[in-house]
Amino acid sequence: MRELDELLERNRRWAESVKATQPDFFKQLSKQQHPKYLWIGCSDSRVPANQILGLAPGEIFVHRNVANVVVHADLNCLSVLQFAIDVLKVEHIMLVGHYGCGGVRAVLDGARHGLVDNWLRHVGDVLQKHRDAFDIIDTTSMKHARLCELNVIEQVVNICQTTIVQDAWDRGQKLEVHGLVYSLFDGRLRDLGISTHSHVTLAETYVQSLARLGITRGSF
Ligand code: CO
Numbered sequence: 204m205r206e207l208d209e210l211l212e213r214n215r216r217w218a219e220s221v222k223a224t225q226p227d228f229f230k231q232l233s234k235q236q237h238p239k240y241l242w243i244g245c246s247d248s249r250v251p252a253n254q255i256l257g258l259a260p261g262e263i264f265v266h267r268n269v270a271n272v273v274v275h276a277d278l279n280c281l282s283v284l285q286f287a288i289d290v291l292k293v294e295h296i297m298l299v300g301h302y303g304c305g306g307v308r309a310v311l312d313g314a315r316h317g318l319v320d321n322w323l324r325h326v327g328d329v330l331q332k333h334r335d336a337f338d339i340i341d342t343t344s345m346k347h348a349r350l351c352e353l354n355v356i357e358q359v360v361n362i363c364q365t366t367i368v369q370d371a372w373d374r375g376q377k378l379e380v381h382g383l384v385y386s387l388f389d390g391r392l393r394d395l396g397i398s399t400h401s402h403v404t405l406a407e408t409y410v411q412s413l414a415r416l417g418i419t420r421g422s423f
Contacts, residue, residue, distance in 0.1 A: 238264045241287040243280070243362070244299040245271045245306065249387055252299075264291060270306030270354065271298060272325045273361040285367045294377050296362060299392070300355040301385040307350050311343070326350070329357045336418045349416065352395060355382040356412050359397050363405050372401050382412065 221228050240263045242252040252258075252265045266283040273280055287293045300307075309316055310326045330337065333353050340346045359382040362368055371378050382397040397412035399405045413419070 232261045236261050236264075236291065238262055238287075238291060239294050240264065241266070241284070241291075241293045241296045242299060243267070243271060243273060243283075243296065243358070244385075245269065245301055245304055247301060247304065250299070250301050250385055255385060255390070255392065264293060269319055269322055270304055270310075270326050271300050271358060272322065272354075273298065273358045273365075274325055275361065275365065281365065281367065284362070284365060288367055288371050288376070288378060292376070294379065296368075296378070296380045297383055298355055298359045298362060298381065299383045299385055300351045300358075301387060302348050302351050303387045304347075304351050304354075307354060308347055311347055311350060326354050329354050332357070333418065335420070336416070352384055352416060355384055355395055356397055356409065358382075359399070360405070360409060363399055363402075369402065 218229070238261065240256075240258075242256075242263050242265045244250055244252060244265070244267050246267045246269050250267075252263055252267075253260070256263065264283070264287045266280055268277075268280070275281075284296075287296070306319070306323050307326055308314075309320070310323050310330060330350055330353075336353070337346055337349065340349060359380055362380050368378065368380065377400075379398055379400040382395040383392045384395060385392050395412050396415050397408045399408050
């Protein structure tokens with residue numbers, strides 16, 4: 204059997220099993236979606252949003268790219284953000300990195316993989332910004348973990364500084380942005396303590412989340 208045929212067969216069995224337990228599931232879902240959450244995470248095949256959170260189709264809006272980067276000129280990510288906030292009215296945005304991220308590791312190693320290196324340069328900027336914090340870490344694995352965490356914190360700041368989030372907060376829309384790291388080793392999410400719901404709290408939570416990692420010179 205061709206691989207595609209096998210996947211189509213798996214899909215057929217899945218759709219039938221859902222219908223068997225919830226006959227109206229697809230009919231209801233096809234009418235509209237009301238997700239409360241937006242997940243921005245890594246493209247890594249081991250970090251699937253719905254499964255990790257135990258959520259069904261329709262419950263979370265998802266954007267993924269290599270190394271979960273939020274760039275202010277990335278029309279794709281900005282469009283997802285704008286649609287999720289302005290149209291779907293999600294209440295929580297989760298920026299989710301993960302330990303063991305290959306994209307982050309490539310930055311630390313200075314490895315070359317092609318075009319993607321230019322994308323990963325944004326993670327390189329995070330490394331450069333916090334260079335002092337890395338000099339005092341002994342092992343490569345600890346440096347890798349720390350860059351995964353710092354990348355999440357800096358991308359949360361990037362989300363909060365978009366005009367889309369700023370405008371939502373200005374008009375009083377309920378919206379909270381969170382930074383999390385997923386562990387491939389035990390399947391658990393770790394909160395990095397940078398949850399922010401307004402302009403006012405962003406600077407404070409940023410400094411606090413860095414302090415939790417032992418970095419005390421953090422500023423915007
Ligand atoms: Co990754």
